Amino acid sequence: MSFPATASAVLAVGDAVPFRSPALDWHALAPEAVLVATAVVVLLVDLFTAERNKWLASTLSGLGLLGALVPVITLAVDGNTRSLFGGAYVVDDFALVMKALFLVAGYVTILLSTDYIGEGDYWEGEYYLLVVSSVLGMTLMASARDLITIFVALELLSIPAYLLAGWRKRELTGNEAGMKYYLMGVFASAVMLYGMSLVYGGTGTTVLAGIGRQVAGSFGATPVAALGIVFVLVGFGFKVSAVPFHNWAPDTYEGAPTPITAFLSVASKAAGFVAILQLIFVAFYGRDEVYGPMMWVLAALTMTVGNLIALRQTNVVRLFAYSSVAQAGFILAPLAVAGDSPAVADDAIRAVVSYLLIYTAMNLGAFAVILAVSRKTRSGELDSWGGLFEYAPGLTVLMTAFLFALAGIPPLGGWFAKFQVFKAVLGAGGASAYILAVVVAVNSVIALYYYANLARLMWFQSVPDGDRSPVRVPAAINLALALCVAFTVATGFFPGLVGHFGDAATDLVAVALRR
């Protein structure tokens, strides 16, 4: 029974439709079930433990995220595509790759938070509960193939993030961070819901596959379809902080606790991209002349504006805020040409997924170093990074690796990500694709300037205050650094590692073209 038929049957007054309980595939839902259980346990532990035992919340939520990774792996080994609730919830390889990304990014965030939150005047139990809830929303998003499920997943991942962004509630910048993020977030949700209502009004279904069939058919040619597609994608443009919807990002990133900045710039952004990928490849693929140019403009603007403003930053967190805006532009670029042909669509999805995986590792790594260094310097200004090599050579080498990876210099992971973007864009051919490739290339050079500038400060400047005492790095941050640097370096030397995940994720586009 298809979804619209069910809906109309329920609406028919007085009809006693026999209710059949949906067949629940518990294996497919296991990662989310583990996360819900973790959230409940963390809440209860926080409520019934003494102040000195609050560290349990951090440990338990970390274990819970790793525990949720187990069913993801067993599902990947099993390999079947599972479709639940009439196609509204699909567990395929694309979903599994992204779920693994969110769980690992969440785990690294918790590693980064442990000492920061434990030492500050913060609410530990609630903090970890909210991080786990947000990761739960992201794992839901990876499987959501239905407008309503996408919306529920988006709110589930965003609302905890609004609270976390404003966590330093006694500081004005913290309030500003939370308030700006919240207001822009709900504004984006409103625009997106309006677009969804237009799409639903035109197609009569909320399931993406059903929308995809109608968008490819006669509904796709109507003006309403264009309006709906634009509004829905604009909503997610806010989430991934694409220019001109990026203006919340720098203030929010600066005012939020640094581990949450890392989380927002990586996991929350990736969740926005997951939604965009699903919408474009499953629902809107038939109207590439609507989303294609839009993605082209967004990508070119995001890269250029993000990089140019990043050049002028004097605060390291703001620098990384604008850098992450610019990186989003690189990730958007392949989507501009995705509708060209099925082969290009495959390349585009490969490029986006590999970029997200590598970007997650290198950006989280860079934030781990920022956290470790700011524990000593207590400052976010770029000047305080001068002469880091003299007292923290290990951290300097790691930061340099992450910076050059972000700039896309071989043999570190970032080059493969950029290479995949070029491959997808140039594979499409045509004047607009070549211009976009030139924009990407120019921006890679601009980005190298400010990344290399930070490296120059660390290696060649002298220590500003002459304090050469070593930086004490907590064990949790060391573990996070080890995970990030291992992935960043390994993907540079063995790009097949991440390429394999990219290939697996192309089963999303296969769904779109099978009709």
Added chain:
Amino acid sequence: MSAVTRFLAVSDFLRSYLTVGIFAGVAIALVAGILGLGSLIRPTRPQASKYVNYESGVDPVGVGWSQAEIRYYIFALLFVLFDVEAVFIFPWATRLEAYGTFGAVEMGIFIGILALGLLYAWRKGVLRWL
């Protein structure tokens, strides 16, 4: 793609965005038109008493920036908790028999998770008025 189809695709794209542009134009014109029409035809007779804050018809006491008790907001939040519960329980209750054991278990999980919110509020001492 040949040059011709590419050109057609581009003009198609322009047509799509023309829709978005017209839509935005109509939206702005509608608001500006209604407000503008109102300001044109309404009489303007300014009096000082018209600019006083509205307080149910009586003369206002104090200034507009008075502080309200924070506890009201917490109770409002708790109200939302039960309100959401009711929104989902009512439709479920009307077809209680049809949903059978499955429905009972699902609703049990739902109420259980919402009850955690109440438990949280209770343990944090929010339910005490003073």
